[in-house]
Amino acid sequence: MKSGFSRWLLPLLIYTLLFGVFSWPLAAHFTTGFLGFAGHDANQYVWNAYNFRQALAAGKNPFFTDLLLYPQGSSLIMHTYTPIIGLLNSVLNQPILAVNVALLLSFVLSGVGAYRLCGRWVANPVLCLLAGVVFAFSPYKLAHLPEHYHLLLTAAVPFYAWAFLEAFQFETGRLGLRVRRWSQVAVCAALGFVTLLSDYYTLFGLLYFSLGYALYYWCGLGQINWRRPRPWLILVLTLVVCHIGSRLLGLSGVPDNAGFWWGGDLAGYLLPPTTSRWLSTAFTERLLQNSPIFNMPGSVENVMFLGYCLPLLLLLTLLLRRPKAGLAENQPSDWAPLPWLLLLFFMLTLPAVRVFGKEILRLPTGLVHYLPFLNNIRCPTRHVSYVALLLPLVLFARLDPWLRARLQPAGRWAFSGALLGLVLIEFQPAPAPLMDSTAIPRAYREVAQLPGDVLFPIPFGLLDGYQTKGVMNSDELLYQTIHHKKIPGAYISRIPQATFHQFDQDPVMHALLQRQTFPDSALVAVPTAAQVSAFLRRYQPAAFLVHPDYRNQPVHTLLRELLRGRGYQEREVDGYVLLHQPTPAPH
Template sequence: MRTLRGNLLRHLGVLLFYTALTLAFTYPLVLHLSDSVLGGTGDNLYFAWLTGWYEHAFFDGGGHPYFSEWMNYPEGWNLSTTDTALAAVFPGALFSHFFGPIAGYNLAMMLTFVLSGWAMYCWVRHLTHSEGAALLAGVVFAFLPFRMAKLLIGHLNLAATQWFPLFFMGLTGILRNEARGWWQPAVLAAVSLGLIGFTSMYYLYMVLLVALVFVLAYLLFGGFSVLTKAAFWKQVGIFIILAVPLLYLSVQYFFNLAATGTITSRDWEYASMYSASPTDFFLPSTDHFLFGRWVGSHFNRDLWPEATLYIGLVTLVLIGYAVWRRKSTGSGPLVWAALTVALAAFILALGTDLHWNAERVMIAVPGFLQPLLGRSETPLFLPTYWLFNHLPFFDRMRALARFGLFTNLFTTLLAGLGAASVLQRLKGRWQMGAAAALIALALFDFYPGPYTEQLTKIEPRPLDAWLAAQPGDGAVAMFPFEQVQDQINIFANLMHGKPFIGGLFNAYQPPQYLNIRPTLDQFPTPQAIDLLRELEITYIVVDTTAYGDYPLVERELEGNGLIRLTEQGQYRVYGFGK
């Protein structure tokens, strides 16, 4: 009982430690949880809307978590066309029930930092029994520049990295055929994999590929004798029995959409634009409090939302030490397997063809080959190009740079192993001091400084207040029609409570949107007005600042039978006469 109580207190202390660091790294967000977001109005507002929708679906009994009749009116919106991120957003829905959707989103995002640090702490401590090394690894993983970039761009789904250390902790336990609690690694791996599936289809697909590389590498460097152990196959059986139904539940909607042609293949040249450069792994983030401005002025960081993949100087040094001490620590197979996976993910993140400083590298084609190829220069293709064209569903992915997260994951693991080797050579206060110094250096390496200038206050516009005051549930359309995908207009659905013709369709477009867009892009033509009448739109909102000669636009609207209902700032709202 004392041991259990001690372990619970230890883990509580670790969670509080990462909570305090999260508050510092995201400051001053803690002072504005319910009224502001970090990083402008972008995908953060989509996930804030999704937080509110899940609150409605789970706590108000008002709908299906994967389908919203509020959006893409009147057809409704299958949310599986973008990441539903149920495992990441659900905690936010719980918070939203008490504090509102903005606070729910912010708290869910902050929770990913705490849990990511704690999960990596658990993995490294399990492997090394070193408290200091585990705390360090958790700090590195929780506050990776990759994760800070996801905070600023608002990718709550991709910030939810907490399941990866737990999954690979379980998978490592299966491969090591750990004697104590032989069933626990399989359960941990299966449940974590299911949670990854309920977080992001990107992440699920990627982790399955990376796990295959990890298993093969571990067997290659550690020997295949584990395959002869009955306990190993029992764990594999438990893993399969638990993982398969969880994966089915998480991917069934995705496969249904793929079968109907809603989720389609992408062109490799389109995916190539979202490839990482080798330098992305070695450059500090552009939001680093000391070096960020210099990095931004000397390197092309236009792709920072996807290609902020800095490994960290402290991490690189500790990796070298882990490799050097691998034999004396008995961690050779794991070290080599982790290095193999980190390198494989590095190559995958570089995309279909090589880029340098965010620019495609082109090489000259020898003269005798130019007539055959029909060009004088060609991209330098990488192994990912073959996978993109041959591996099922690989070509559904857009941002291949996201594979870089797994380089970050396994380099962090190696840093933890290296730190454990350093600390075990020290005793008492020297060991504690060295651990504290390593943690401080890692924090310095990643610290972005206060995000005061990145705060964006979210509050109802006069337009939203007016719509909310109108009786009934008449549907809303925005013009120019491209604005139906603006996240601020998506989030406004929670503020005014009216069905909305739009949604976040930048990944895959639902059939209705594809059908009506050509006509509504020509608004205010008679055909567009007739289509709005057919769709039973009640409130036609026009952004007057988006049209050069607005009086002419208004005359066309009135000539087509619309009447002005109100003017709210830059927006005028029209309806159909009775």
């Protein structure tokens, strides 16, 4: 391969182009829009970037906010916060642009990093380019693109893997490690910190990669002679003991934090996601919506698809006779643990082997879900991102010398190019949904012009990763970046149970929440005038904004009754009902 910047320029341009194609129509709305569905998770990443910069600019702790759950506020330590995007927004001061730039950089650098890592063992540049495509643009990541941005921030992973291999040396059968290059240890630490600021699932993947790589040498896995019966007996015994042990732990009530419930099914590797442009069919979509197969029918968390070409080709290469030369000439021997790591991450995605909804065997990796703290990584299918990195590395390191032993350069280029084309067809998604800030309802822009610091939207509520109370539409997070007012509800990944209990303790909050949730109930106690006054002093709402769906509904009627005689004006703005104090006339 060429040296210098030109070595990376062409892959960088190709991955940038692919991001534009696979994320279309984002490129046409790069500064005003972001990929996502109305009312879904993508809104929180724009809010994350907005809140992080707002806190820093005000000299406040960016990991605590009172923009949500006002006035007490909430910690964001366990929130899916993506501080790396917040830091970028601190420079750009445009949260939507910061989100899109972060995604572009992550996809492109993920591809370039995997391209470089593959080149460590593979001489064919087209296969290296394809390795970058598989890791950066796997169907798993493209399926999560309109929903879970934190899972897409994987740029540090292949660079960390390279630095780890450069930094440490292991000896077979001996615990411990030897540092070869301290500069690369520092790089590992820096990239680990970047990953910490990006996504904790990806961070734990780095830890599993590092530990799994070391275990290959410490346990002498490469020295096992599988032609003898003893290793197979030990393997079978291990599987049986772990299966029974896992079952007993579950029956005894040891919490697994729903790790097995969220666990993958082999069908997730076989069925293309509904976002697939060419492979998704009515038949595959019906299977993905089938509740006997999946605990969450239709959920993006079921997606583990990596195409058909590469997995089938890997199975084929396992049957082929390898050339005596083995790996490509002048390649490091540190490739040996990668097949074991591929198997490890594959097993992590399947804590229990399920085949179209039928549980067959609980794997040793499932025991992780019974370990406190570690079982917070409760969506095992998200480890498939590492499978997407390791699969082409394992495959192409075997395929490249086999092709060189049998084909002339022109034939190798033709085969590699055809394989690249097939994978691009397999991976291509349908156009993604787009949220555009220019389409935010006018009522929220009018709220931004009102004096005061607090908006009380109707409906309102709390929502985290486990439960909900009332109605909290995630679109309110996007709208807050426009009107800049605090709101009493919250959409945060982890909210303490005590907060849910306390949320509607105020008599006015409780009455509104009851009327909102049970509009036909006549048992709601109407708050007294003193209670309404106390509520207004506590929340100091600049305005109440009633969604069109709740206009003239019982909660709106109650709100109107509670505010009668308190100077609030009511007017309609494009179907919304805005209740606010008269705006003072300018002097």
